[in-house]
Amino acid sequence: MSTGTFGRYGGQYVPEALMPALEELEDAYERYVLENEDGFLDDFEERIRDFGGRPTPLQHAEQLSARYGADVYLKREDLLHGGAHKLNNALGQVLLAKYMGKERIIAETGAGQHGTATAMAAAHLDMPCEVYMGRRDTNRQRPNVFRMRLNGATVTPVDTGRGTLKEAISETMRDWATTVETTHYVIGSVVGPHPFPAMVRDFQSVISREARAQIQEQAGRLPASVVACAGGGSNTMGAFAEFVDDEEVALFAVEAGGSSLQVDEAAGVAPNSASLSTGSEGVLHGARTKLLQDGDGQIVESHSVSSGLDYSGVGPELAYLVDEGRVTPVNVDDDDALAGFHRLSQEEGVIPALETAHAVAWLEDATPEQLGDCVVLTVSGRGDKDLESVIEETAKRDVPNAPEMDVFGGGL
């Protein structure tokens, strides 16, 4: 009887109080997003163009191309308003909430990019907005906390657990269970109960729709591979969606390998966020998917130098595409991600988000066979939000291609 499944993954595992809201949302998604009722999609497209700045460019990266002996193209989601792909989904959902007659917006955020995008979309559409964020993430991502507040949103720190995205999602679900009749929960990735994974993918698939057309125009062909970083998986699903049927295009989801791929069961901690590569099937936050969990099914805390990838679960559709062999999960550890951050900054003049830096770093590990002769890599966001973390994290380790850090004084 399960709805909204991808093979064995997906479904709707939520408290009963939320089920009617999911039915209402499913109905709205079908009517407005899939059938363009009341011209919803036209409205959305106009706003994501004029307010958001779409389409974003597909840039041929000359230095990277020379380095890897393949044409490397960057899909520049960092140039979208707000500085990350997150606006595609946030604007779509806030607009949908408006069409549904909802009065209030809530969201959770890890890196703060989704919260920022939601706060911007809510301000743009004149809706009150509250964003839950793990306490630890509020410290790691101060610029985004300030940006959310500038846009009039309330930012509520969450103190439970390790204070990262997993706890923020649980807390937002609690708020939603109390206010469901008037409030829409803008989930920030292709996770959660049906219809969120499908709906968020649809809003994000503008990335691959544009990239597919752009590469055909610019290179006269389809890419051999598409590379994208995966936290919850919205950037990944957005980058892959329109290529899934092109069997000749290889799809690589780059996860955060953190400091190690081993799980410390006793401490309940995975020093990584590689749920596609190392997780096992379970049920979390409304969906059946691949998770970082211990043998009992307790969710273990994830880790990544990049807060946007720091999540113990992943979208159910991505889990399915991995099982089917269509998407290849790979991972990059914290050290290499920092090297990737500095490399893209130096070689192309593009300062990427730490999330994106994982995808960039993986180009170093990939074999020529994996990459092929033409690569599309999504720059899911820009790195401004991460500068404090990068200074601190770079100073802690020997990153061979980093600038001289002493000038920043005492690690900061």
Place this chain on the structure above:
Amino acid sequence: MSRIPEAFADGPAFVPYLAAGDPSYEASVEYVEALERGGADLVELGLPFSEPIAEGPTIQEAVVRALEGGMTPTRFFEFVEDLDVSVPLVCMTYYNLIYQFGRRETGEPGPEPFVRRAAEVGIDGFVVPDLPAEEAGPLRAACDEHDCDLVFIVAPTTRGERLERIMEQVSGYVYVQARLGVTGARADVSDQTAESLSRLSRWDVPKAVGFGISSGENARDVVAAGADGVIVGSALVDIVAEGVEEDADATTVAERLEATARELKEGALAGENVTGPERT
């Protein structure tokens, strides 16, 4: 056979909840036994899950304490075996723990091994707040196989077809959520209770009302509004939490729990005798 019907056989049932293992295994055993002395007709035992999305802060903190105290599904089954109580027991937990126990036992995730083991140690039924009727097929089948009940929550937002779907699957009792939101003690009991109960008037399972009940007076009002039982969690967990804060010994805390249980049970009984317009 599940013993749950016994709990509702003699007038309004008092159904307390505690998180098993909060704050320690030994203390928690004492606390559950104290609840029975205080008049519990059935006990809901929480098996702690790391992401309790349906719980408010009180129970969430209890879950953290119990997990830190070493509670696991395997320890939970030992806990149930160690309890010296005669009332029926319901296991309240989240689906992932039930589902993963199967992987441990058979290599494949699935609910049957958990239910089998639970039935062996004396669990009569389950409440799984993140498992709506749509996803409950496999757990329902395992419960049928092992003569356990599967209790569903009906929320204030549950209407129409959803009510029918739940009615088809529910057994033991129906957990009527008195108000929107997460668990937590509140001073008043919502008007929504009577309205929710009236929507379930045709159902032939006992209706137990929970979410926010904290006093004997609340219990009385809920029964007067037509409930067959009252479920009380956070107000009791608060007593455990207070004990932790004061560093009180387990016996003192158990006495407080017993006294509060008695007050709640008496409240429920008093509700039965309310006549006139208040009784619907």
